[in-house]
Each structure stands twice: as structure tokens, then as C-alpha cells.
């Protein structure tokens with residue numbers, strides 16, 4: 001669940017309790033709450049199964065139960081607990097055996113709770129001497145996860161799935177756990193990596209700011225990038241958030 005979702009749900013909860021609620025209503029709410037908790041637990045329980053006869057089975061112990069209450073009672077019993085312990089021991093052994101064998105195992109994407117977009121600044125620069133344009137990105141990651149470093153990556157118009165394809169642009173993305181990845185639309189012009197004055201990234205641990213400077217290769221006489229140059233207004237549009245669906249088409253008149 002993203003941060004936005006969490007907030008939306010949160011706003012619906014606790015909308016002012018009724019102080020004069022009768023004890024009966026409180027009891028009823030409590031019963032419903034417990035029922036909901038049990039339902040959620042059962043839904044997550046990999047061994048809980050409702051069979052075609054309408055009764056319930058424990059797939060671990062291969063036992064039958066008349067109702068959910070009986071099943072829940074069974075899960076607290078000795079037999080189920082012992083079988084759980086045996087299963088856990090076997091899983092641990094399997095995990096040991098496979099560990100280190102497959103060095104090419106696919107890396108699972110990390111599922112951390114995202115804490116929102118980072119703050120950022122974008123500065124347009126122009127070098128009169130070389131007549132090259134450059135962009136300076138500064139992204140703030142004050143709550144950066146320990147052990148992670150901010151990183152950047154370029155993405156072609158065809159690779160991204162957020163906006164309509166436009167070959168005049170490419171994107172530069174900045175990522176750092178647990179922040180949402182942000183991307184900026186930049187002209188699709190070669191980035192000059194000839195030296196540190198042209199292209200560099202820098203993580204400042206003291207102020208927790210990631211800096212990235214991109215210098216565009218000069219493509220014609222005046223140094224203006226081909227294909228219209230900077231987006232309208234001269235400033236890159238606000239960042240897009242990875243994974244969002246494309247915006248809906250504009251309304252028809």
C-alpha cells in the first residue's frame with residue numbers, strides 16, 4: 001500500500017466517537033472487530049480450506065472441522081502446533097540446502113513502505129564558453145534508509161509507461177529507499193560525460209542532498225538542443241511518480 005492510500009484510509013477512521021453509546025453497542029462493535037480479525041487471519045492462513053461440503057479442513061493436519069470456530073480452536077491445539085513446528089523445521093532445512101547454490105537467483109524487488117516524494121530543485125544552466133546547456137538536480141533525502149545510496153538512471157521515452165511516447169524527450173530518474181522514485185522529462189539530446197564539470201553525481205551525507213548535473217551536447221550552432229529544446233516555459237515539468245497509470249485523455253471540448 002502506498003503512503004497516499006494509507007492516508008486516505010486513515011482519514012475515514014475515528015471520525016468522532018459517540019460518547020453516549022450504550023454498552024451494548026460497544027460490545028457489538030467489539031464482537032464485530034474480533035470477527036473481522038479472525039476472518040483476516042483465516043484468509044491469510046495457508047492451511048485453512050473450505051471444502052465442497054461446506055465444512056472446513058486443515059490442509060496441514062488433514063482434519064475436518066464443522067465451522068470456523070472449530071478450526072480456530074484446532075489451530076491452538078497440540079496436534080496443529082506440532083505439525084507447524086515440523087513444517088517450519090523442514091522449510092528451514094530446504095532453505096539452507098538451496099542457499100548458495102543458485103547465485104543467479106532472480107532478485108526480488110524490495111517491498112518497503114514508501115514515504116512519499118522527496119523534495120527537489122532543478123536549476124537551468126548555460127555555459128557561455130562552451131555554449132552548452134545543463135541541468136542541475138538537487139534531491140533531498142533526509143530520511144534515507146541506512147545503507148542505501150541515492151542513484152540515477154536514464155530512461156528512453158519508449159521504456160517509460162507513464163506518459164505517451166514522444167521521441168523528443170527522455171527521462172532521468174532518481175531513486176532512494178524508502179522514497180518514491182521520481183522522474184524528470186528532459187530533451188532527448190546526448191548527455192556530455194566528457195568530464196566532471198560536465199556530468200557528475202554527488203551524495204552529501206551532511207545535508208542529505210543528492211546532486212546530479214547533466215550537460216547536453218551541443219547539436220547545432222547556438223547550442224540549443226535539437227527538437228524544440230526545453231519543454232515550454234524553460235523548466236522541466238514536475239516529476240512523475242513511477243508506476244502511476246497515464247493520465248486520462250483530455251475531455252472532448
Ligand SMILES: [Zn+2]
Pocket residue numbers: 047058059060061062063074075079080083
Ligand atoms: Zn491443523
